[in-house]
Amino acid sequence: MIGTLLRIGWINMRRDGVVLALTFVLPIMFFSIFALVFGDQRNPTRRVQVAVVDEDRSAYSTAIVTALQAEGGLRVRLTADPDNADRTLDRQGAQDLVKKGAVPVAVVLPNGLGAQPGFWGSGARPKVQILADVSDPVAPQMVLGLLQKVSFTASPASLATEGMAMFEKYAGPLTPHQQKAKEEWLKNMAQGRGPAMTNASEGAGFGLATEIVNVMQPGGGDAATISFYAAGIGVMFLLFSCAGAGGTLLEEEESGTLGRLLSSQAGMRGVLFGKWLFLTLMGAVQLTVMFTWGALFFGLPLVSHLPGFAVMTLFTAAAASGFGLLLATVSRSRQQLSGLSTIVILAMSALGGSMFPRFLMTETMQRVGLVTFNAWALDGYLKVFWREAPIMNLWPEVAVLAGLTAAFLLLARRFARRWETL
Amino acid sequence: MSPFTDSEERFPPHPSLNLPRVMATPATAPVPHLALSVEGAEKRFGANVALAGASFTVRRGELVGLLGPNGAGKTTVIKAIAGRVRLDAGAIILFGRTLTLDDKRPEIGVVPQELAVYSLLTARENLEVFGALYGVGPAALAERVDWALEWSDLKDRAREPVKRFSGGMKRRLNIACSLLHGPKLVLLDEPTVGVDPQSRERIYEMLAALQRQNVSIVLTTHHLEEAERRCERIVIIDHGTIVAAGTPAELIAGGTVTGVAMGGATLQDVFIALTGRELRE
Numbered sequence: 001m002i003g004t005l006l007r008i009g010w011i012n013m014r015r016d017g018v019v020l021a022l023t024f025v026l027p028i029m030f031f032s033i034f035a036l037v038f039g040d041q042r043n044p045t046r047r048v049q050v051a052v053v054d055e056d057r058s059a060y061s062t063a064i065v066t067a068l069q070a071e072g073g074l075r076v077r078l079t080a081d082p083d084n085a086d087r088t089l090d091r092q093g094a095q096d097l098v099k100k101g102a103v104p105v106a107v108v109l110p111n112g113l114g115a116q117p118g119f120w121g122s123g124a125r126p127k128v129q130i131l132a133d134v135s136d137p138v139a140p141q142m143v144l145g146l147l148q149k150v151s152f153t154a155s156p157a158s159l160a161t162e163g164m165a166m167f168e169k170y171a172g173p174l175t176p177h178q179q180k181a182k183e184e185w186l187k188n189m190a191q192g193r194g195p196a197m198t199n200a201s202e203g204a205g206f207g208l209a210t211e212i213v214n215v216m217q218p219g220g221g222d223a224a225t226i227s228f229y230a231a232g233i234g235v236m237f238l239l240f241s242c243a244g245a246g247g248t249l250l251e252e253e254e255s256g257t258l259g260r261l262l263s264s265q266a267g268m269r270g271v272l273f274g275k276w277l278f279l280t281l282m283g284a285v286q287l288t289v290m291f292t293w294g295a296l297f298f299g300l301p302l303v304s305h306l307p308g309f310a311v312m313t314l315f316t317a318a319a320a321s322g323f324g325l326l327l328a329t330v331s332r333s334r335q336q337l338s339g340l341s342t343i344v345i346l347a348m349s350a351l352g353g354s355m356f357p358r359f360l361m362t363e364t365m366q367r368v369g370l371v372t373f374n375a376w377a378l379d380g381y382l383k384v385f386w387r388e389a390p391i392m393n394l395w396p397e398v399a400v401l402a403g404l405t406a407a408f409l410l411l412a413r414r415f416a417r418r419w420e421t422l
Numbered sequence: 423m424s425p426f427t428d429s430e431e432r433f434p435p436h437p438s439l440n441l442p443r444v445m446a447t448p449a450t451a452p453v454p455h456l457a458l459s460v461e462g463a464e465k466r467f468g469a470n471v472a473l474a475g476a477s478f479t480v481r482r483g484e485l486v487g488l489l490g491p492n493g494a495g496k497t498t499v500i501k502a503i504a505g506r507v508r509l510d511a512g513a514i515i516l517f518g519r520t521l522t523l524d525d526k527r528p529e530i531g532v533v534p535q536e537l538a539v540y541s542l543l544t545a546r547e548n549l550e551v552f553g554a555l556y557g558v559g560p561a562a563l564a565e566r567v568d569w570a571l572e573w574s575d576l577k578d579r580a581r582e583p584v585k586r587f588s589g590g591m592k593r594r595l596n597i598a599c600s601l602l603h604g605p606k607l608v609l610l611d612e613p614t615v616g617v618d619p620q621s622r623e624r625i626y627e628m629l630a631a632l633q634r635q636n637v638s639i640v641l642t643t644h645h646l647e648e649a650e651r652r653c654e655r656i657v658i659i660d661h662g663t664i665v666a667a668g669t670p671a672e673l674i675a676g677g678t679v680t681g682v683a684m685g686g687a688t689l690q691d692v693f694i695a696l697t698g699r700e701l702r703e
Contacts, residue, residue: 255536255537255538255539256536256537256538257539259506259536260534260599260600261555263505263506263527263530263532264552264556265526265555265557266555420506421505421506421508422501422507422508
């Protein structure tokens, strides 16, 4: 009897493509995506793009820049325009690059750094600023660590000079013989790359004085971080909702209601347009409810970003609705739609950044993610809430989403022909 | 108010016709008393021949039963008339107008075999949405919906979701939804399948009421006894061709059917004699 039950289960599963796909294809697909995202074998640590502004232009700051460029984990950018080496970056330009999302971190080496690196104290020493987009929590810390490392290794003479000064300050002056030996040693060390000798700085700190500046949210707080998760989760569930609601087409086809609708004045174009419009409105309301909840209970700055939110929500909902209809018209049954939408939407969400931020992925995976609908929608929401971009700056995302909407609807119309005339 | 308010005269009672076993192709010139003329309809689905030159006519105000075994071509011919199947050859002439596939067919009301209503909507809401989709203006819609509820005996349950209805109630609503725009020809595919005898009686009474308003009706059914009793004329289709047509009495009389007298026979006997005893898919 057990054998018979096993046989029934096996036959049912073998003949149900959706169950087979959910059982075997989906896990493998997800494993592959996660492996690709987190397991780039040739470059296990992704290279962080960093803009460097050298305001000091001293030998010491130049040595730091050179050392940063030599770091394998960094990709250093020194110019405002990648194609024009003459346009050196200034502080404002670097801040703009971070705000636009071109780089996650910028390092500003301030005036006076070479004259007073201040390895051994904090005092009045100049602070190196790290302008950071803290949506990427890894990059600023990585740059900070490498910066401290190169600050020591880039100019050992500076480090030794300050160290000896500190010794004299707290242990008493050197004897004339010691003084002579020290000067000779420092002279040798400084040859070729040594910066100007400096006085010792005061204070109890160790290493370069640094300061991480959150250029996205100068006032601090994590309200905009919440917007990222609201958009990510919202878009993923919007896709599920639209695919599910688009499935009413299949139910209507099975019940004969679609035939009745097609015999009416609406026709297939009218039916598809009506459903797309309804799904778009439903999706817009769904996203609005989600963001409103975020505003009420998690401090999401919705009111101050309403125009951008409205634009992104409208185009995101329109594209998601078109995608839902496309999935429904491709599917042969509600069950098939359910399986297909689960596989496709979860894969798109993983690649497109709904599950974890795309900026944590390798550059290759970030580029791959752009083939998904989610990536463009999330980039748009990030521009609105995170980068405070004006509405006009949303045009690439809006254009792509509008194009996808048109493509989805055209394909859905094409696949829906099978229901019209035999 | 009934949507069937035009003043066309009811077609006179059927003349006593000595119908041939297979009807001859009707004349191509429009015949005033004909509601529908299907001429030489052919349709293939791959290697499967669904219609192989089927021809028959329906007069104004006539109730015609289209009978045939499973797979004989009944649903295909209904869909072709409704514009849902593109014929490979042949013509469909509706009230004197030869139709192309793209032609609108406001004169037709199609009642599918499936219960093509929204189960979460109430009866009234279903009637309202389908009436609007079929072009009934807002001014007339409320009156038409009231008429349809009365006609289908659903007035008392008008505000209940359809999912709570019995099978017979759903069938009646299914028919009513196809009548709001006042069609002159109603095509019903198995309108009484799966309902109890009381509901079937009620449905035929509803159809008779339509007939009295000069509406032509074509229905398919496997209930041969019902067809014998209710239909004015029977068209039997098999393998995509019309194998017999006539009044039930004419068909049973035998002379027009097999050339062999079948005195005392029923329509079922005639049907089996014409279509054979082999099982169909």
